Amino acid sequence: MSDEEQQEDQKPFAVEVAKNGRAACKKCKEKCNTGAVRIAKLMFNPFGGAGKMKAWHHVDCLFEAFLKQRQTTKRIESPDDIDGWDTISKEDQKHILQKIDETDEAFIKKHGGSTVKKSPKKQPNTSPSSSKASNTTRNMVEKSEEKIKDEPDKSEKPTEPNKDDLFKEFRRLVADITNVSSYLEKTECVKDMFTKGTNGKQFKGTIGLWCRLLLPGFVKRVYNLKNKQLVKLFSRIFGADQDEMVEDLEKGDIGETIQTFYEGSAKVKPAKKSDLTIREVDEFLERLTLLTKEDDQIDHFKSILPKCTSNDLKAIIRLIKGDLRMGAGAKHILDGVHPDAYEAYQASRNLDAVMEKCLKNDGKTRSKNVKADITLMTPVLPMLAEACKSVEYAFKKCPAGMYSEVKYDGERVQVHKKGSDFKYFTRNLKPVLPHKINHFEEYIPKAFPHGKDLILDSEILLINTNTGEPLPFGTLGVHKKSEFKDACVCLFVFDCIYYNGESLIHKTIKERKKILSENMTEITNHIVFSEMEEIHDPKDLAKMIAKVLQMGLEGLVLKGLNTTYEPGKRHWLKIKKDYLFGGAMADSADLIVLGAWYGTGKKGGMMSIFLMGCYDPHTKKFRTVTKVHTGHDDQTLAKLQDELNMVKISQDASKVPSWLKCTKTMIPDLVAKDPKKQPVWEITGSVAILTTYFLLSKKLL
Template identity: 25%
Template sequence: MAQRNMADVLMKAAREKAGRPPASSKEKEKEKEKKEKERKEENCITADGASENGAAKSELVTVDNFEAELLKNKMDFDPNKAAFWKKGEQVPFIFLARALDLISNTTKRLAITEIICNVFRTVIATTPEDLLAVVYLAANKIAPAHEGVELGIGDAAIIKTLAEAYGRKEDQIKSQLKAMGDLGLVAKASRSTQRLMFKPPPLTCVKVLETFRVIAKEAGNQSMDKKRGRMKGLLVAATDCEPLYVVRLLQSKLRIGLQEATVMVALAQAAVLSEQPRVPASKLPERLELAAQTMKSVYSILPVFDKIVPILLSEGIEKLSKLCTFTPGVPVGPMLAKPTKGVSEVLDKFQDLEFTCEYKYDGERAQIHYLEDGTVEIYSRNAERNTVKFPDIVAAVSRYKKPEVSSFVLDCEVVAYDPEKEKILPFQVLSTRARKGVILSDIKVKVCIFAFDLLYINGRNLLNEQLIVRREELYTSFTEVKGEFLFATATNTREVDEMQKFLDAAINDCCEGLIVKTLKTDATYEPAKRSNNWLKLKKDYMDSVGDSLDLVPVGGYLGRGKRTGVYGAFLLACYDEDSETYQSICKIGTGFSEVVLEERSASLRQHVLEKPPPYYRYGETLGVDVWFEPVEVWEVKAADLSISPVHKAANGLVDPVKGISLRFPRLLRLREDKTPEQATSAAQVAELYRAQKITHTARDGDSDED
């Protein structure tokens, strides 16, 4: 306001000095219109990339009207009509920010895919060298997950930076945050009320990504001051809706329902649609589907956009599988098992196949990479770098391999272990180990590695080998060390009684149950897939619900009585991979100790939303008091599943109108090794419902008896 008043005073003084009277309201209006016209002309080029003066009859594309182009379907879309910058110029960040705004206004997965695909096609047609930066920002990443690059920015730092960038007080920012529930919206509102004496250069996608990466690398003395300085530079230069997405990207929370899987599909489709000559319309659907499958497969083996995007641009989608292959040091997506309800079901599914049964250990999935130079890296099931968490494994792993082994990638389970009693300890004991800054001499919880698969050995990729071959390589390449490194206990029996005894033995040895795997046929390693060729049989399968479910808390109910001050119950949801939505499945209020309830309430209180996002599906009568961002995964056990007119889980998969809900759910534990997108899927919920051997007719109806 002070800046604007000063500008008016200076303008008035200039007019008086020139002998002109103060500007009338009409003159002010004309001057305003002139400036607006100039602003549009600055941000304007013709659809064919020429300047406006060079092609007066061409259709004009501006920062204010290109969204209509992005909303067109793939057959009608022309990337040259969506670009408002010249070919070869860096892609403006406002282009991506406006596209993200379009996505935030729809819940339809196909529409979201179409928009982001059109974004990629426009970049490929104008500035292909910027595609990598645009893909990273659209995927809400700054680097591959396994590199462990983190911005290290908390809300407090963002609040302070917003105050500095926009000339406001921190208390004002906090007050507005409480009202809006979103720092991104606060940033956008703050920027819209600010006037600048000097306009910084417009932000580009490359500039934003590069700045984020520099922020992530800042360390040492005054590193936070440096981080805030770089954030401030972005926010001061940001205009329109850019501040909203700068802040959300800093928080790693886009909140618009755009998932990484959609980005991959859109990128594959953009590559096909950008090919010259174009694919015939009759063959296009099949080609697009094949491209999407190729991209997902490649990304599950090599989740590094820095390697995928350049090859995609230079060689095309068809050569991607040959040129982007399994690379030691880069984790592949772990193969997962499907649940079954009993030994007889396993035998029915594998009746014509040879299979093996292994103990299912109650620990933490780990992928250990041993490189040619002796470097050791350890990754979690969701590709997080856990090397610093297990310095004891890093120090000892070379002792387990035989001398002739120079490199390997091992799939295993890390389990808390008591070496004196030679006994496996519960997962809860393992979870007490620190995650960062672990010092070898301070470790109190010992661990044992139980190895069950070998994915790579001495330069040889084993993913396409049958399990019997991979297992033989495992047994001949490593040596067991008591209490430190053991092969997963296994048997190849097909007898019902022997399998039941083996299951009982696994439970007695503090394991969760069994994993049953095909051995010689259809027994390749399938990265990032929940395969029919691996079946899990857990001890809880003797209950009516075969498997526990991994669910996401999306809402809370204010506690009363003894639970005043914490949440008394929570609304949980499964994740639908097809629509990329979270679908409510139950309310839960049991299975919490006072300590756990306080911890979960305190954690989720930091992620409260003003209103439910458009990608939440739930019954309007649930009466949720508070909504949360999808940030945690809880393992839950229930009595059974039933059809529900209120909850939306697996809606349409079992019943054409109603969803599925859990009866009498109880909390088992927090799943820190899973992201919300890795929660139990809607399709899995439907499978569990169908697998129940009880009749649901008498139990159908709303099931919130929790």
């Protein structure tokens, strides 16, 4: 059977029991709950393809929509129109049959006792329930036939979207946010849109959907599309020269590069008018996350291009890159939605859950008194620490005293335990590599014998099992274990923010420490308490600082005794030798400028990130050490563009000169023409940053 025949034979409606509760009703915008019956109208597919798109509705919502449509538009007349009819229960069938009868009666009344008879394409089902419904609707039609003549069935056209649903209005809001500079102005732009809408009276869109696109970097979507891969895809789509696109990309904005070549393409022309809806773009992006093959990605992009203006495509590319370039983050957007939304987001890091808390069932009206709290098995934005440069400043911030905890040179890990299930998250809320934490599932139940559910804030590092001393930064790597035979990964626990069904973030650190100490048993070399002292005297803090620096540890974290756990806030303090005495104790190294990368944004087209390294006499090559992102003001940076003698290699591994030993991740856009004539800069940083340098260069310089 051909695609055309399959579409012709396809029933105009479908019904099923919702499986996952993610799809939203096209009418009321609320989700179709798991286990509930939902019903779909088959619509024109804006992305192309052989099949039609299913527009899912709650049953009552679809029949309400029927009452507002034209007489000639197709509606459900009998179960013969519904695919999947036999898969739902008798009770649900009865409810739908009742809605058919009620709608037909209402339709006849609304149109002066008249309706339109549709000619069936095939013989109806002869099941009792089907016959009953068919007879009911047929009788109503026959009564009205005397008053009107039969009219031909017309194919349904998509309903005109509300202006607040259009992607061009989304782009307009992004431009408005970009064009103002202050936090209050940006937040006011968002608040005005979500209150007044585009008509200046009332917002009629879906706030949660808008926020998903306004915060692309905060939505868990992975596209695996780097700038070079996007250039490769679109050079094929546009029939453009890939090298020319790469050269244009040096200006710093992949969105503008693709927009420019879209406008100049002889193969594909931009749409003259933007008809895209926000939902279409959201669904396009969701589908894109499932595609990994280049040809599939190209076909997917081609499916949306006929509806894209060049500005639409630039915005979509920026959404894929997770940066709309509008100078606004989660706080700007969420404060414009609800005064408690950002705090709730800090605690749960779940945008959809925050929208459900902050908005009532209509998806537009704000709820009152939204309480921010954490959820088990959902990563919590960790509480952070600001730099503390002196003992005096520490006691100014914590006058009632503090806990002074050793800051180890390891990796921060958030542990979630729910029964026998475990999850581990990094400081950036990404899953921790399995080889680092898998063995903890054996020890955590022993360390917390009565802890059914818990969330721990902790740090992991490799320790010497003979001495109990921590090993250097970087030894946690999967390939490093073989180098340290008498070592294992240890969990240093310093906080508990959830225990047996109770969130502890609103309790003080003193209360949380007590709960932790009463319920945790140390497992030597595997699960231990972080070393800590309660400090009330500046002299005691000074002694502890001297102690950790002498031991070669990273520093201290200071926590006021009466402080609560505030996700994402920098209300703790950290002391490192880099911060003390105006940075005089920081580590430094003299390194050569070996290469550079082009910047982005206002630094697009300029060398703004530099590759630093040193000479290795053993290999007679120059070796990379680190990247430098900061340290130059705009005036100095402008001078460097002329002073540094560089050769462009565009991160091409085949063009790396023989004198440079460089890993794949460190290949720059430009390399020094002659490294012996390059300037030497003094690079200042922490021990962690420069560890690689000292390991390589004890005898090199």
